[in-house]
Amino acid sequence: MTTAAAQKVSSESAITVIPQAGYIGAEIAGVDLSAELSDAVVAEIRQALLTWKVVFFRDQTIGHAEQIAFARRFGKVTPAHPYEENPPAGFPEILPIDSRRYGVQYGRKRTSYDSSWHTDVTALVNPPAFSILRADILPTHGGDTAWTNLVAAYENLPETVRAFADTLDAEHTFESRAAQGSARAETIARKPLRTFHPVVRVHPETGERALYVSPGFTRAARTIRGLGPRLSAHVLDALWEEATRAEYTVRFRWQPGSVAFWDNRATAHLAIPDAGHLDQDRVLYRVTIEGDVPRGVDGRLSESVEGDPFYGS
Template identity: 55%
Template sequence: MSVTIEKDSTAADSAATPEISPVAGHIGAEVTGVDLRHSLTDAQVDAIRAALHRYKVLFFHDQQIAHADQIAFSARFGTVTPSHPYDDEAPEGFPEILAVDSRKYAKRFGKVKYSYDNKWHTDVTALINPPAATVLRADIVPEQGGDTQWTNLVAAYNGLPQPLKLLADGLRAEHRFGGRHPQWSHDSSYAQKTQTNPIVTEHPVVRVHPVTGERSLFVTPGFTARLVGLSSAQSDRLLDLFFDEVTNPAYTVRLRWRAGTVAFWDNRATAHLAPTDLDDTQTTRVLYRTTLEGDIPVGPDGSASLSIAGAEFRGTGSGGN
């Protein structure tokens, strides 16, 4: 049974209990019954946080919110960070907002793109403390195409046979922007930023979630460059095996964006795939992203990630997780 909320009633919104409706077998749920233009109650925050940890990514449709609303919503769940380590084009007055704008990417990357990386990735794992969670709001979306997919990294780990779990538990991997094969032009502004200000981290291949205690397969094509201590050939073969498990369609959910849709995902337990069906179409697609300050990943043996280059990425406020 759905909950109907009057859009102009603050009292009704503040009293509403979010309704959580799962949308796929392993990941994803729609949230109804709240208007994100209004401040959430503590009970609503607790319900949404619990759903996030269970379903990994949540979808809120028909949310007519602005930058300030998005930042305020994000801040109820943690410390909001600056937009991105390499972003210098945040909307004026909103340094926390990253514009995922197809109109800007041609200049940054030397080719038409609809995200900075059209490969499966967990946000900014090159950092020693990748974001704990991400909020993405759709502003301008195409009539066809432009979908985003998410995968459950906990399900990917659980899907491995026991011998591979034991192997993965003891491995560590180097994460850097672009992974093994960066997609941007070597002379683009983005390539120059990654070369002059490198951000590289060694993470455990299996990450233990700091809240749920679940283990996830913490490797993705967008950032994972190599497995530490192995030859290039050995690393590539094992990474391909792990990537196949991470991107197994059984663990995924796909979102058809519409203007006003907000996606909120646990970046510690998911990876996502930006659209590839719009390349060379000159279609405009604009979304706005905020991220929450993350913790330093820890593996099954209790060992933490190790920074090779780059500092921790911190916000200025405080909040929960």
């Protein structure tokens, strides 16, 4: 990226925001995430995040404690995951994205728990507002992650389609990918998560409207309230296709010391499953920040069918 493309956040700040794609993604330089950040710097990072939907930091030297401390500057940090029972000792907020835990599928190592487009844990009535992912062990190549801008996807729909989508609610469920009969699968079966969210949610900070049809969580039920199964499936397929068009995406190549920080209220992401055949480990660590209950264009709120809100501290 040329110097001209870099954007100084303020004349008093050393932070530089470097856009990475036309609609989404920026790299932030000049920040040490292991340090105690000023309120002004935190505000600048937050503004860059709201503008670019996902921001990236390079060459960071932080562990679990520093990652959690950084996350707390942006809100309440939740436990690792509604179904995570084995976080790292002493760090219940950390979710390992660890290929060593997932085994082999179709003859290849699974490098991520979910390799479909999704927004984190939208089966909750209050899905996470933000997620922060830190690289630890990486394959020599492959294993990138992509994000898509759900605000851009909505804004570029024809007006009549936007007006129709504004009125819809889709069912989000947590579909277990754990081995049948495993302790995790049994836990998920005992504590199901199911919520109806507006297909278009209004961002609580920016007021932007975003498509909210996470394929990873709406594919199992394929249900839109008021539409039959066949029509629901067709409508969701069309919206998923729009939401994940290549022009709305950015692809991030992980390197040692890389950190990604994204807004779940305006993005979906994809762990690209192109490294499983390499037989190399891929380990990253995620923390999430408590979110609000989504609100539709007309002010209606999401409705929980099964499961409790997920709160942080």
